[in-house]
Amino acid sequence: MPLNHPTNYLLFLCQAGFYFIFVSMKGLIELFKNKYFMCTLAFVVWMMFFDKNDMLSQYEYRSEVNKLQTEKDFYEKETAQVKKDLNELTTNLKTAEKFAREKYYMKKDNEDVFVIVREQPKD
Numbered sequence: 001m002p003l004n005h006p007t008n009y010l011l012f013l014c015q016a017g018f019y020f021i022f023v024s025m026k027g028l029i030e031l032f033k034n035k036y037f038m039c040t041l042a043f044v045v046w047m048m049f050f051d052k053n054d055m056l057s058q059y060e061y062r063s064e065v066n067k068l069q070t071e072k073d074f075y076e077k078e079t080a081q082v083k084k085d086l087n088e089l090t091t092n093l094k095t096a097e098k099f100a101r102e103k104y105y106m107k108k109d110n111e112d113v114f115v116i117v118r119e120q121p122k123d
């Protein structure tokens with residue numbers, strides 16, 4: 001069959017495509033008849049969907065680990081900040097006095113403390 005005419009070329013492609021589908025279906029059927037392939041396929045399906053550690057559980061575990069890692073990083077930063085503040089308070093008396101006045105509203109005997117609370121602007 002000469003392939004110089006477009007309809008002949010199209011007919012050849014259709015025949016080649018059908019032959020490819022037929023050959024691949026034949027190979028697929030033979031593949032499913034293979035007991036080793038079927039055992040391997042069953043094992044993979046079991047491990048992916050039905051086992052205690054299936055894919056969904058692994059995804060949930062991984063997201064939980066990521067969440068806990070984020071919390072751990074946050075608390076490590078907070079701990080470092082608190083340690084820095086503690087070091088500053090124990091070494092510097094002026095800082096300790098400032099901290100006590102700001103956080104706990106402490107005052108000297110001859111002072112009066114007025115707390116000014118600013119209202120949040122209403123939107």
